[in-house]
Amino acid sequence: xxxxxxxxxxxxxxxxxxxxxPGIELLLVLGVSLGQSAxxxxxxxxxxxxxxxxxxxxTTTINNSVTPDRxxxxxxxxxxxxxxxxxPAMLALYFLQRTGDRRTIGxxxxxxxxxxxxxxALAAGxxxxxLAFYLAARALGFNTTVSxxxxxxxxWTVPVLVGLAAMNAILEEVVMIGFWFTxxxxxxxxxxxxxxxxxxxxxxxxxxxGFGGFLGNIVMGLxxxxxxxxxxxxxxxxxxxxxxxxxxxVGYSLAAPYLPWLQGS
Numbered sequence: 392x393x394x395x396x397x398x399x400x401x402x403x404x405x406x407x408x409x410x411x412x413p414g415i416e417l418l419l420v421l422g423v424s425l426g427q428s429a430x431x432x433x434x435x436x437x438x439x440x441x442x443x444x445x446x447x448x449x450t451t452t453i454n455n456s457v458t459p460d461r462x463x464x465x466x467x468x469x470x471x472x473x474x475x476x477x478x479p480a481m482l483a484l485y486f487l488q489r490t491g492d493r494r495t496i497g498x499x500x501x502x503x504x505x506x507x508x509x510x511x512a513l514a515a516g517x518x519x520x521x522l523a524f525y526l527a528a529r530a531l532g533f534n535t536t537v538s539x540x541x542x543x544x545x546x547w548t549v550p551v552l553v554g555l556a557a558m559n560a561i562l563e564e565v566v567m568i569g570f571w572f573t574x575x576x577x578x579x580x581x582x583x584x585x586x587x588x589x590x591x592x593x594x595x596x597x598x599x600x601g602f603g604g605f606l607g608n609i610v611m612g613l614x615x616x617x618x619x620x621x622x623x624x625x626x627x628x629x630x631x632x633x634x635x636x637x638x639x640x641v642g643y644s645l646a647a648p649y650l651p652w653l654q655g656s
Contacts (some may be wrong), residue, residue: 401486402598406507411530413431413574413575413577413578413607414574416486416573416574417570417571417575418580419482420479420482420483420486420566420570421484421592423478423479424476424480424562424566425479425562425563425566425567425592425593425596426592426596428591428596429595429596430597431599432595432596432597432598432599433434433598435598435599436598436599436601436602436605439532439535439599439601445528445532445600446533446534446535446601447530447532447533447534447535447536447601449535449536450534450535450536450538451536451537451538451599452538452541453537453538453539453540453541454539454540454541454552454555454640455541455542456541456542456543457469459543462543462547465542465543465545466545466547466551469542469547469551469554469555470551470554472555473551473554473555473557473558476562477558477561477562479562479566480561480562480565480566483565483566483569483570484498484548484565484570486570487569487570491574495623496565496566496568496569496570496572496573496624497569497571497622497623497625497626498565498569498624498625498626498629501625502522502624502626503626505622505624505626505627506624506626506627506629506630507571507627507630508627509618509626509630509631510627510628510629510630510631510633510634511625511630511631511634511644513614513618513627513628513630513631514630514634514635514638515539517614517631517635517640518612518634518635521594521607521611523637524531524603524606524607525537525603525604527543527603527615528601528602528603528604528606528607529601529603530654532605533601533602533603534600534601534602534604535600535601537601537604538643539639539640539643540552540639540640540641540644542644548644549644552623552637552640552641552644553637553640553641554637554644555636555638555640556633556637556640556641557633559632559633559636560628560629560630560631560632560633560636561629563593563632564615564625564628564629564630564632565625567589567592567593567612568589568615568616568619568625568628569619569625569650570589571585571589571592572585572589572616572619572620573627575588575589583618585616586613586616586617586620587613589612589616590608590609590610590611590612590613590615590616591609591612592605593608593609593611594606594608594609594612594613598602615628615631
């Protein structure tokens with residue numbers, strides 16, 4: 392009597408799922424987060440360059456109020472704008488957890504003093520030169536004036552700006568450093584390709600600010616990548632990014648009325 396069980400599928404025709412998976416996960420996470428932002432950023436700079444106004448005479452506003460005449464609804468929009476962008480970071484952490492890689496990226500509270508110490512040092516080393524570079528890029532005509540805090544004045548304005556700074560830091564460093572470096576190395580990319588490609592993507596989703604923002608964030612991405620290779624933790628990078636954005640958002644909102652040059656005037 393013939394064997395009723397189906398014949399086995401020859402292994403040669405089966406896809407190597409374990410090899411393809413890191414690349415698929417990388418594309419999916421980028422597609423719902425910073426890769427998507429990069430595409431829209433390229434479209435944004437194209438739109439700015441085709442205006443009849445020089446780039447350095449244009450203003451890019453971020454962290455805007457949605458319904459300033461209805462503060463309670465505006466707050467709801469702002470909270471949603473903090474929570475939902477964190478979902479791709481959670482997705483990346485979920486993928487890393489499934490493959491046992493989550494603990495290796497250093498996104499935890501095991502070394503808080505180390506993370507905070509490195510974070511403050513990096514923020515000082517990057518933030519001050521970064522501000523000088525931004526001002527020079529704007530003066531040379533290849534960057535817009537960036538207005539980073541445009542929320543209406545409410546009791547929740549500063550807490551929301553702090554939340555936005557934290558969201559940016561977690562999303563970008565989890566995805567562009569922790570997840571990117573882990574999956575790219577599993578794809579057998581050379582280390583220099585991993586570092587440079589991560590920095591280029593980081594710069595591309597800041598193109599909406601102008602070419603100064605693009606170049607400045609590439610440099611920041613290269614520094615962050617090299618630091619990560621040294622310390623094997625994204626904790627310090629999250630702290631650094633948070634501090635830079637905190638100063639940019641909250642500091643700008645407090646200082647701009649007294650420092651006209653920040654607003655390009």
